[in-house]
Amino acid sequence: MLIQKIHHVAYRCKDAKETVEWYVKHLDMKFVLAIAENEVPSTKQPDPYMHVFLDAGQGNILAFFELPNSPEMGRDTNTPAWVQHLALQVDSMDTLLATKARLEAAGIKVIGPTNHTIFHSIYFFDPNGHRLELACNTGTPKMMQLLDEVKWDMLNEWAATRKAPQHARWMHDGSYQED
Structure with missing residues (x-):
């Protein structure tokens, strides 16, 4: 089996309408689809839901479920808030900084x-408490090659x-110098 791509990633939301409006307004995503049922298709469990889908660019879909009959949303209290997040790529530092200002x-x-x-x-949070990251790539081919060469050594260590492991310490200590 070879995965072609991620079809969509789904999270829970507190309010589907508020969530769609927030992502449209703040991240310029397009609202592409809404599905609502009174029964979960896969399990046949009675549980009304609103399932909304947003275009995150280049065929990437971000989806949310509003579940009005379920207990209030929470998060895993054993996992720090910075760990579980969704990182979205932007095209330039100018876009990153302009979005931050907005x-x-x-x-x-x-x-x-x-x-x-x-x-x-x-980094910032959406209205549901999901942490989001906007990232702008700045790596050179040489940097990526160096990281590729040590990935298994780092994982095994x-x-x-x-x-x-300290194999790629240069990423955060400022010691990297391009030849």
């Missing part, structure tokens, strides 16, 4: 930009020690 002007708290050397990111 989000902040709308009263949305934004962290960053954070320099990860191969990309720069900003992590698996053995559960300590952060």
